[in-house]
Amino acid sequence: MEKLKIAIQKSGRLSEKSLQLLNECGIKVSNGDRKLRTEARNFPMEILFLRDDDIPQYVENGVADIGILGENEVWEKEKDVDEIEKLGFGNCRLSLAIPKDEVYTNLDYFHGKRIATSYPKILKKYFGVKGIDVKIEELGGSVEIATGIGLADGIFDIVSTGSTLIMNGLKEVEAIIKSEAVLIANKSLNEVKQELLERFLFRIRAYKRGMGSKYIVMNAPNSSIPRICSILPGMKSPSILPLAEEGWSSVHSVVQEDQFWDVIDALKDVNAQGILVMNIEKMIL
Numbered sequence: 001m002e003k004l005k006i007a008i009q010k011s012g013r014l015s016e017k018s019l020q021l022l023n024e025c026g027i028k029v030s031n032g033d034r035k036l037r038t039e040a041r042n043f044p045m046e047i048l049f050l051r052d053d054d055i056p057q058y059v060e061n062g063v064a065d066i067g068i069l070g071e072n073e074v075w076e077k078e079k080d081v082d083e084i085e086k087l088g089f090g091n092c093r094l095s096l097a098i099p100k101d102e103v104y105t106n107l108d109y110f111h112g113k114r115i116a117t118s119y120p121k122i123l124k125k126y127f128g129v130k131g132i133d134v135k136i137e138e139l140g141g142s143v144e145i146a147t148g149i150g151l152a153d154g155i156f157d158i159v160s161t162g163s164t165l166i167m168n169g170l171k172e173v174e175a176i177i178k179s180e181a182v183l184i185a186n187k188s189l190n191e192v193k194q195e196l197l198e199r200f201l202f203r204i205r206a207y208k209r210g211m212g213s214k215y216i217v218m219n220a221p222n223s224s225i226p227r228i229c230s231i232l233p234g235m236k237s238p239s240i241l242p243l244a245e246e247g248w249s250s251v252h253s254v255v256q257e258d259q260f261w262d263v264i265d266a267l268k269d270v271n272a273q274g275i276l277v278m279n280i281e282k283m284i285l
């Protein structure tokens with residue numbers, strides 16, 4: 001039977017989350033013996049464990065059908081692949097940073113400066129568009145050390161909490177672009193693999209929707225129900241169930257995580273009581 005070959009990072013920031021995503025999609029993978037290639041037990045999928053830098057190339061040439069990696073690597077490698085779905089983890093930004101005691105005014109600061117980075121193509125394009133001439137020093141890793149050892153005047157690298165910059169005496173002066181983990185795919189998958197990809201994507205989306213939503217249940221006097229319904233959209237509309245106590249109902253609904261606290265504040269104002277909030281594991285529309 002044909003299998004969908006997925007490339008994920010062997011060891012690094014995205015490894016655990018990539019395996020967790022497969023697990024949440026009900027795809028069982030055992031990687032106990034640290035093999036670089038394994039098969040899912042209950043889905044026609046083969047998993048290849050690779051360096052993230054190599055994934056765009058392998059997906060382009062069909063060694064892997066799909067892959068999970070940071071968008072930053074997709075942009076840098078400029079391979080001919082389809083970006084299918086953002087995955088909501090591995091969130092970071094690519095930023096310019098300089099020694100913390102330097103005075104920074106604006107981007108012109110970088111005229112004629114040497115910048116160390118593992119992302120030379122992204123950086124070259126960025127300064128090209130801005131019309132600023134910089135010298136790019138390409139490094140494979142440990143970029144934050146470059147200014148301290150006299151290799152460069154600034155760096156362009158991944159930032160998340162900013163603690164690596166601080167530890168290396170640097171300050172972030174420009175956040176250039178945001179990145180997160182994405183699913184990419186080969187551009188000419190055959191029909192069987194395309195269908196497997198659709199099945200996998202269906203599960204990913206159900207998981208993502210669940211992650212981004214909360215299930216809420218509350219009690220309210222019947223007189224408040226119309227106002228509560230106008231606050232709560234739900235999946236279609238809220239479910240209203242009568243309570244044993246006369247004149248009261250229980251209202252069930254789904255709320256987007258990013259609107260959650262605003263909705264709770266509004267509900268309190270219209271007499272909702274005993275509000276319970278639960279995580280949603282999967283959500284299928």
Ligand SMILES: Nc1ncnc2c1ncn2[C@@H]1O[C@H](COP(=O)(O)OP(=O)(O)OP(=O)(O)O)[C@@H](O)[C@H]1O
Nearest residue numbers: 009012013014051052053070072090091092158160
């Ligand atoms: N601090 C961070 N917070 C969130 N996401 C990050 C962070 N650092 C990196 N990432 C994301 O995770 C990806 C993998 O990062 P990692 O540091 O493991 O890469 P790597 O050292 O190049 O790994 P590999 O050995 O596979 O080449 C990055 O390309 C980026 O998209």
Ligand SMILES: O=P(O)(O)OC[C@H]1O[C@H](OP(=O)(O)OP(=O)(O)O)[C@H](O)[C@@H]1O
Nearest residue numbers: 013141142158159160161162163164165
């Ligand atoms: O802003 P922060 O939260 O400090 O994160 C940024 C750091 O995280 C990544 O490195 P990682 O720790 O994955 O190690 P690596 O350099 O070995 O890839 C990245 O390359 C930065 O150095």
Ligand SMILES: [Mg+2]
Nearest residue numbers: 051052053054
């Ligand atoms: Mg890498």
